[in-house]
Amino acid sequence: MDIGQRFARNLKKIRRLRQLSQERLAHQAGLDRSYISSLERLKYSPTLETITLLSRALDIDDLDLLKPESELILPPLT
Amino acid sequence: MDIGQRFARNLKKIRRLRQLSQERLAHQAGLDRSYISSLERLKYSPTLETITLLSRALDIDDLDLLKPESELILPPLT
DNA sequence: TTGTTCTACGGAGTATACTCCGAATTTGAG
DNA sequence: CTCAAATTCGGAGTATACTCCGTAGAACAA
Numbered sequence: 001m002d003i004g005q006r007f008a009r010n011l012k013k014i015r016r017l018r019q020l021s022q023e024r025l026a027h028q029a030g031l032d033r034s035y036i037s038s039l040e041r042l043k044y045s046p047t048l049e050t051i052t053l054l055s056r057a058l059d060i061d062d063l064d065l066l067k068p069e070s071e072l073i074l075p076p077l078t
Numbered sequence: 079m080d081i082g083q084r085f086a087r088n089l090k091k092i093r094r095l096r097q098l099s100q101e102r103l104a105h106q107a108g109l110d111r112s113y114i115s116s117l118e119r120l121k122y123s124p125t126l127e128t129i130t131l132l133s134r135a136l137d138i139d140d141l142d143l144l145k146p147e148s149e150l151i152l153p154p155l156t
Numbered sequence: 157t158t159g160t161t162c163t164a165c166g167g168a169g170t171a172t173a174c175t176c177c178g179a180a181t182t183t184g185a186g
Numbered sequence: 187c188t189c190a191a192a193t194t195c196g197g198a199g200t201a202t203a204c205t206c207c208g209t210a211g212a213a214c215a216a
Contacts, residue, residue, distance in 0.1 A: 002130060002140070003126050003129065003130060003140045003141070004126045004127065007126060021161080021163085022162075022163065023161095023162080023163090031204080032204065032205050033206095034164085034165080034166095034204095035205070037162095037163060037164060037165085038164090038165095038203095041163095041164080044202080045128075045202090045203080046203080046204095047123040047124065047125050047172085047173075047204095048082045048085060048123045049123040050123075050203085051081065052080055052081055052082070062081045062144075063081070063141070066126075066140075067141070099191080099192060099193085100192075100193065101191095101192075101193090109174080109175090110174065110176070111176095112174095112176080112193090112194080112196095113173085114193095115192095115193060116173095116174090116195095118193095119194080122172080122173060122174075123172090123173080124173080124174095125173070128173085
C-alpha cells in the first residue's frame with residue numbers, strides 16, 4: 001500500500017472518528033466539499049500544503065494522515 | 079517546522095548522502111532538474127505522487143522524506 | 157413510505173505543480 | 187587563481203490540483 005492509498009484511508013477513518021461530515025471538514029480546512037470526497041476516493045494526489053490544512057482541521061499530526069494503519073495512535077479530543 | 083520544510087531539508091540531505099546531483103536524481107525519478115532545485119528551495123508544495131517518485135529514486139521509505147530529522151535513520155546502500 | 161443528511165458524480169473554470177530550455181551564478185577540485 | 191560541474195534563476199507552456207455549482211444516489215430516522 002503506497003502513501004497515496006494510506007492517506008485516503010486514514011483521512012476517511014479519522015474524519016469519521018472525529019464525527020465530521022465531509023462538508024464540515026471541508027469548511028474547517030478551507031477546502032471544497034467535493035474535493036474531500038474525491039480525496040477519500042483516490043481521485044487526486046494532494047500536495048503537502050493540503051495535507052497540512054487537513055491535519056490541522058482534524059487536530060492531528062500531519063504524519064498521522066500518512067502512516068500505515070498499524071502505526072496510528074489517535075489522541076483523544078479534549 | 080512543518081511538513082513542507084522537513085521535506086525540503088530531508089530531500090537535500092538524503093540526496094547528498096546518496097551522492098547524487100540534482101540532475102541525476104531528476105533523471106532517476108523522472109522529474110525535471112530545475113524542479114528538484116525548486117523543491118529543495120521550498121518553491122513548490124509537492125504532491126504525494128512526486129514524493130513517491132523521489133523516495134523510489136532515493137531507495138528510501140516515503141515517510142523518510144517527511145519525518146523530522148531526529149527520527150531519520152537511513153539504510154545503507156547495498 | 158417521507159424527509160433529511162451525507163456522499164458520489166459531472167462539468168466548467170482557476171490556481172499552481174511541473175516541464176523544458178537557456179543562461180547566470182555558485183561551488184569545489186586542481 | 188582557472189576550469190568544470192553543480193546549482194540557481196527566468197520565462198513560457200502543459201498537466202493537474204482544487205474550486206464552485208448543481209444534481210443524483212445512499213443511508214438512516216421518523
